[in-house]
Amino acid sequence: MREVAEDYVEVVLDLVQRIPPGRATTYGVLAEAARERTGKGSARTVGTVMAQYGGGVPWWRVVTASGAAAERVAGRAIELLRSEGVAMTRHDPPRVDLTEAGWEPWEDGSQM
Incomplete structure (x- = not known):
């Protein structure tokens, strides 16, 4: 895996920490929010941060x-999401219903 700048890692982890129980967000949303703070990054880079x-x-x-x-990590992730009451679709395997459970960092009114 490639190296990711420490400041970017900190921003992504901070954003993930802010996702409330019962909600979920996407790699792309996190990348967009991280770009607002750092000027760099992509959904793939967020995935690298999460993996590492x-x-x-x-x-x-x-x-x-x-x-x-x-x-x-799908099996464990689905189990944890369900335990938090996250709205899921009827797909097989299940997916998060982002229209119901989607979270965006700017929706809580706090500064990015």
Whole structure:
């Protein structure tokens, strides 16, 4: 895996920490928010940050644009999301219903 700048890692982890229980967001939304603060990054870079450093934050609340959990952790992520009452679709495997449970960093009114 590639190296990611420490400041970017900190921003992404801070954003993930702010996702409330019962909600989820996408790699792309996090990338957009991180770009507002750092001027750099992409959804793929957010995925790299989560894979390398995400163990100490609620990583299961970060999903793909389709609402699917990351493939390598999907079973555990779905279990944790369901335990928090996150709205899920009827897909197989299930996905987060982002229209119901989607979270965006700017919706809580706090400064980015």
